[in-house]
Amino acid sequence: IKQNIEDYKALIEKFKELTIKETAAIVSSRMPSINEKSPESSLQGILNKAIKGKCRGKSIRQLFEEVSGILTKIFPVFLMSPMSCAQYLSPKMPKFDIVIFDEASQMPTSEAIGAIARGKSLIVVGDSKQMPPTSFFQSKGLVDIDSNLDDLESILDDCDVIGMPSRCLSWHYRSKHESLIRFSNAKFYGNNLVTFPSPNDMLNKVSFVNTKGIYGVKKATNEIEAKAIVKEVARRLKSPELREKSIGIVTFSSVQQEMVEDLLQDMFSKHKDLELINLQSKEPIIVKNLENIQGDERDVILLSVCYGPDNKGKMYYRFGPINNPGGEKRLNVAISRARYEMIVFASFEPELLNNMKSESRGAQELANFLKYAKYGSDALVVPNGSVIESKVGIEKQIGEKLREKGYKVNIDVGKSSFRVDVGIINPDNENEYILGVLCDSYSYESALTSKDRNIVQPNALDLLGWNIMRVWSFDYYDNPKQVIDDICKKIEDIRQHPEEYKHSALDNPQMNIEFESKDIKQENYSKPYIMYEKQYDIYGTRNENMNVKLKIIEDILNNEAPISEELLRNRFANAIGATRAGPSIQEDMFYCLRNLGVKKNTNYSQTKNFYWRKDQSSDLDYYRVGGEKPRAMDDVPKEELIVAIKEVLLNNGPIFKEDLKRYVALAFDIKAVGRKVDVTIDDCVQCYLSKNLLTMIDNDTRIALVSQVQEKIK
Template sequence: MPTAESVGAMARGREVVIVGDPKQLPPTTFFSTSGKNEEEEDGIAEDLDNILEDALALSMPETSLLWHYRSRHESLIAYSNRTYYENSLYTYPSPQELKSKVSYEYVEATYGRGGTRSNKKEAEAVVHEIMERLKDEKRMNDSIGVVTFSMAQKDMIEDTLQEALIAYPEIEEKIMKMEEPVFVKNLENVQGDERDVILFSIGYGPDEEGKITLNFGPLNRENGWKRLNVAITRSKKEMKIFTSIKPEHMDTSKTSSQGIHDLKGFLEYARRGSLPVDLEEVRSMTDKNTLSDAIRKELEASGLKADTRVGASKYKVDLAVVDERNPSEYLLGILCHGESYRNARSARDRDILQESVLKGLGWKILHVYPMDWMENREKEMDRILGKVRSLLSGNPGEEKTLPEP
């Protein structure tokens, strides 16, 4: 909220609580910019002074909300968490943690730098993805949002989508009835929105002569990185990036823009499917003789595959058993009163909140208590293997024979 519009309300109270995220987009002139300027500047708005940043500049008392709940898969928030929040956000891993929900599709196309200032082939690829999802019975109920870097690319996608819907009036009718309708927005006005699936159209790319310039509109500005952070944190279930630029085509040595540097890093992350190894994380896992490590060794001796410390943030599931029927998913999460349990601030967080969120994400959870393990390791292993058998069989009353060690 602009500072000038805030002081009147603040003056009427005895105390004031200012809520916001300085890592995301501040108030801008987007909604008050004239149509002429939008056309000339491609919808790029000026950032305004705001009460949140002014309060932070005065070193007023502050606190941070560290738990992240929007994303149902950590890969959707992992790059933002590492790049902008110093990995301080606590996010919950998913049973599908082994496979990223951020995907990358390269579209060989040209960007109309001197003409339309848009990328038609990329727009067609985005619309094709929308139509395929809305035809698929398994995916048609997921809400969809499209984020673009420019007004010209936004308009191109909207026009292409309208043309595609002419042949499928039943899909157009479905879109109109959706609780969360399909939206197409640019970086300047997508803040506050969220959808199950976000399709991200970069738009910019090589021109007709094959030349790539590092002019990405609003991303080049001082707060361009904040716009990128907004765009890549809108998804709840899945995000797909459509781009005509490969990361290696971006020579970031020629620009000081943090937004451009971060975009290259994000494209590398989307294509690779994971973040680079965090050396601090490796050090924290080295030479640890924990309960979860002991159980993992016993499980592996029984022919099962298991991972310890599952998760991309500070919150970890102590141990997770890989589903032998589908190696890209976890079958069972085992909580051993490990580091995440010890670091919880309250009994409610430890014993109720954490487990309820994990179950909401689809985890099957089993507790193994350190004292029980010390008193009777064999009994606890029988209990764990019994739970694995019941999950594999799909019937708690049946047991599946596990491989001999």
Template sequence: MNIDFFNLLLEKLNVDSMRSIYLNAVPARRRARIDILELDKIEEKFSEKLFENLFSKDSFEIKIKLTNEEKNEKIEKQIQYLYNEEINIFREEGISSFSIGYPIFVKQSSKTKSFMKSPLFIWKLNIKRSKTNINEFIISKDADSDVKINKVLLIQLLSENKMNFLNIFENEINKTEGIITFENIKNIIENLKDEMKLDISEINEFKLEKFPDSVEEINKKGEEGAYIFQGAVLGLFKRQNEGIIQDFNTIKDNFDKYKFNVGKVDDFQLIKNTSISTDSSQQNVIETLTNNQYKIIQGPPGTGKSQTLSAIITNCLENGANILIVCEKKTALDVIYEKLVELELDDFVAILSDVSSDRKNIVKRVREFEENINKKIEFSKFDKDKYIYSSTEYKNLKEKYKNHQKLLENTLSKTESKMENIVLKFLDGKDYKEYYFIDTEKININGIYKILDLLNAIVKKIGSMEKFRNFEKIYNEKLKNISSYEIFFSDIIEVTEDIKNIINYIEEGIDKYGTKFEDCSGVNKLKVSLFFIFNHKLKDIKTKWMDIGFKSIKIDEFNKKYTKKNFSKYDYKIYLEELNQFHEILSEIEKSRQEFSTFINYKKEVEINKEDEAFINNFSKYIEDNKIENKEEFLISSYNYSIIQSSNLKLDKYSDFKINIEKIIEHDKYIRENQKYRIKEYWHEIRKRAILNLSQSEEVKVLYNLRKNAKYGKINTLREIICKDSSFFKNIFPVVMTDPNTCSSVFPLEEGLFDIVIFDEASQLKIEEVFPSLMRGKYKIVSGDIHQMPPSNYFGMEMDSNNIIDTENIDDEMLFLADSESLLDYANNLNSDMNMSYLDFHYRSKHPKLINFSNAAFYESRLVPMPAKKEYKPIEYYDINGKYSGRKNDDEADKIVEYIFSDNVVMDNKILSVGIVTLNLEQKKNILDKINSYLNNNDNERNRNRYNDLVENNFFVKNLENVQGDERDIMILSTTFGKNEDDKFIQNFGPLNNTEKGYKLLNVLVTRAKYKFVVFTSIPEENINIWEDEITKNGNNGKGIFYAYLAYAKSISSENIDMENIILNKLSKSKMKNINATYDKVEKEDTKIVNIIKKEIFISENDEIIKNYKIGGFNIDYAIKEKDSENIKIIIELNKTDKFLGETSSRSIIYRKGIFEGMGYTYKLLDIADYI
């Protein structure tokens, strides 16, 4: 670990803290903060009543009713805004942030020179809206909500001034029964005055001061020294980072003691089972979970990240590992927790979000475990031996199928052709004996293509393989020594004429002299020589033979020069035959003078080894003899055939394929249903031993005390309990779900404390806030999406210019890592021991068109969306043409309010969940105000019920930056911007215009809808229409991608399929086929597979086979449908290696079979090895 990197993270953490409400609580113009005295405008002395309750009761409830008077409009809108924001934060984080802070400690920071204006105490409150009176709000406090010390302030003072005041606060609070009074506050201030040099002359009695309009008034007095301002601020006090800051301080003080890397860790993962039904990409995460110390799960929107994390948890539990899950958003943790509840494994989970309130629940549960530890637990449904047998068989069968597919892939990879081409095209309808066998050990696919090139060049230059073979024969036997083509062809002409004359002489001699002429040739010449002088006829014959002999001299010279050929002159019959053959050859060469010259050049220029030359000659003869027309296809087919025949594939194929696949599915189902019992049995024994072991040294109930006892003079905090014996806690609760600060607040800073730490929504986690949590895990699982939004302040905040640290001499790599926008970004930037897994199947959208845009624009079209169960219009587009004035658009807001109170949000008599997103805060506030106005102006039971139903269904109105992690049935977008009152359109879309990161905001926005996305826009059409030019110029980013989405939404809404395809193809890096074409007709090349399908499956006269059937994001090889309708009955897939390969090959089968049978199809998988 580099100390500079650590200090950079610490600086980022401190800068964020200085901006928080804990260190800067002045309301000023902030919407989410109210000076408590402002509420007195609505109800007289309301502030006094609130503090009377705070100082005297542990729980209470008071009401405040809005007046709807113009003079109170601002403050009443603020109350409604606070109420809506509180709901949103509570849904996300699971704890109430609505609180009041009092009094305000003012001091100038010795480091940054800025002024701290921090409440000393914070009371957690609740705010609700009356269901019967929309103008009435209820502010309450629960008995469990103790007053909080502002520990962020105390840590800041400790860091800057080395002053620890925690004991002063705690000692005073311990004197109370959970209710602190003004007297307690005054006593604490009295104890602080000397150390902090406080002027407390005015702190005599309780009072409330009004915050001045200008912050400078408070700061100016602070320049004279620290002081107490008796103002109270009502606001949203989100989680403090005091635990994280304390961890950083601990690391800083003991830097050399930490390794910051667990080093080599034991691989605890002996079993790869899960209780969750996973797809192949999710299962890949399980299979490779412990291959590296860092695992990144790249999960685009709606791809089942929570499902995957739940699968990881069940796998780790069976393997005896403990798990820490860290996430800022309670909504994300809730999804995982609910899955564990379904599996009846929630008993092993500790959810920690509030150190104080969660303590009581943890203590009670541990005490109950101890009381019931000796009770025998029967797992009646669980047969341990059968489970172990099933797991072993499952593992073996999966391994066999994986090896089968690997053999298939290895065999076919040598061909460099797609499997379906090899099996279904090249081998179409033919027997193996019809192909030419090739020794694939000597000639590989590159050699085949080289030979093809040679053959093609030959045919192109010479005209045909037949001519080539003739020339080759002539060349090899007779004409290897040609030096000059001109002389050679001149000699050919001359010698051809001589041969012709000799043939004529012989034939004439035979005709004239008959057998006597024959007797004078060759071997018979001596026999008749004595009679020559007595027989004039014989003299004539001799003369003729002499003429023939003279003329043959030139032929002999030609042969000597070119062919080394000797004619059989001893026998005129053989001689005549040889002359005729030679004449034919030379005549052919003369006729093909140009081609032969080309052939000779080719032989001299091309280097070809003897093996290839022999192969070409033999193969050429084969295709001639068998009259094969397409030599190229035949050669490649023959090679593929030879590959398959030479491999062990046909011998080692997955025997009993269908039976074994059924067994894999059967074992998978059994393991998923019974793993939970195996987990329960294992961890029950672990718990039992842990409690017995702890009891030997300390009573469980003494440590986990509900009240102070003889050993512990106070109630032990959750951190004290856990730190006393963290192993015990982990054995009782092997799964812990928490946020970064609570993690730091309750667990000891011990490296590798947990076997595995999981970070969900990692693109939203700041590296400086989760760094201590990272240290606590041996294996780190970082789950998120690089194409989604960074933490919410990324676009709006930069580091202060007056950085405490001088970065000039810091290593660039350390700066780069420390400047990571999120934990996900940091993990992606790591160069060591990191493995990436991708999730490929999209489940959220009920219609593929809801995800197709992002899939094409940002995910390279790799996502596979689920098919729509019914056809409907998933995107609606409304051109409002409203005016943009005062940073808002009233027309759009009015139409949206009208929409949510109409039947558009009702389906099957149920209110759908609805979320509204705006492009700025003003429009968000405007819509909320419009909703309140609508309710006031149309106050009736129907509208009240509609509003209450929407709220109960988690209705929200948010600006663009805060919608990450949400999903709703219907998402509504107000694009907000339009022409202003001067009829001008200014394209200032804020962070959307960011040319590097703006697309992430859009991506998150348009992927939130499960059922429908609705656009209300006033952006002029002429601006939207420039989307293509902008994309061409700047890529899928900035305003271009925003305009492209609006154009896409309009095309879906207006059912303009052509435009829809144009947009998607423009956005996609690889051209997409017509996404609206659902299947193709089978063709001649499909004959073999069609015959196979007909053999395997009964097909009636009313059915037909189709191919490339598209359903959702799936492309099915073949299917059977009714001829007269679009009704698909049977889905047929081949076990192709691009779909079924590797560790998850069998999982792909299980997943696809489950998906398609769940849709009502019959699913058939054919093993291609059976048909080759």
């Protein structure tokens, strides 16, 4: 089984790699070529000109609409706000295949409709337990968030009301320690989030600091608390180890946010080295408030409650928007931004809120959270019905036998529906587990897919720093002593060689895939033109050498058909050594053509005859160029000319007819567009317009392939 699982993992990794490569290949194959040679009237030429001229005299919206035929081929994904969609994307543009809304709980329906209308299908992603849109956003930030702000209906709410199909994404990955999300999971999600325990699960990564600050001395702020936060920031930036983790600061009010920002800038102005460290970090420090932190995350979050006793020691139990209806959603957002650690800065002890009589759920949950931050899981009162029942199998027996060996063991490690079945505490550090044992128990059984059971769950634990060992029930029942011995051997090996098992929790493993860079392929349907140049010495009477002449005509057709009557006559005369193609030579040529049964058609306003081999299809997929002397344009059959026209339009998109003539002529090595070229291409275009292969667009100013227009409509 172990080998089968390893093979399965290898196949999954290979499949991921191939999927990425295939996606890149598909996107690359659609990429149009944009270069100096693109016709100015082509979409590529228009875009090229706009880029060079920095879009002078033309708005981005106008440019996007004008080059919409190639825009999504160059940029298959647009990352935009709904306002940007309305500003830059004309409704006349082709629709996107799919529109995806993220953080949809914050998006008013009225603002989302415009973006939705620009797509063929819709995915709305959001969390109904987090912040709804408020009138704060409509006020453009002119109203302080302490004001009473009305919650608005979101696109997420409306999609739910109309019964759109929905799926719940229950696995939680952001928090690298279960204590960071446990409060939210228990209080707001009914313990339905699947979270993963950490190797140091016995620790609490949410801590509490009472700064003994005073609220309201300066414009509804708490300067002591703000200074304590900035001091903590400086401490972390000075430490080579601590500075590796990014910092986010969240305040309960906008004025407190401004004070923290000002104090932070003062600190940086005095310590330029710390400012440089911050600027060079992968994620610089952010300072945000309850209303605008959603969607952000950092390794460490410093939370400023701000509100507290005034300078007379009186507490008013007002916590800004937390007290308002829906305040618990704002609290949920604020306390779920950390990846590794959260420090809560307050100016009072949590017990001060025991006598609070507020009916606001937000205020009540804040009181509960402050107790959780100070006292840990022991202070967490879990609502009825949200306690995860422990289901134990062979792990209990394994635990008992390991205890007999002298190890300290916990069974069912974790606080959500996923558990590490057996956690063996490190004999050298009682604050961490040295090894976790996964059995084919409840967590294994409840996973929906083989990939979840055998790859996703172990990988999630590996990223958190666990050393994991898998034990199968039938192995244990078959030979329990051997299984226990293997576990003990693994534990001692980790103790003896800790460096080999060391995890870097900050490492984010990425798949390294190398892509071969190639120039964008342009369509090219041309092939070399092979002229018939053989000459014969003709003897005897006219009738006596007719068989030789038949062979010459046949060879010319094999080389050059389809060929115009004029070129065929000249090639025939040259082959038999005639100085000019007089009436007798023409008569012999027609005689041979009749005997060979060749096909003849007439095109270009009924002025030119072309001859084809008897077995030759008139549906060509190539055109011919080169030869000792380029053919005149009217010596090219329309069946060949349309292939060159198709190539130009495929490579450049719809263009003006004059540009089309110029580029088609160049394809046949004709440098100037004279009357003959002009009339010949016009004749061909009219023919294929009537056959619905070509079409005129943009008020009959550009010519395009019908297939290009149909693709744009789709």
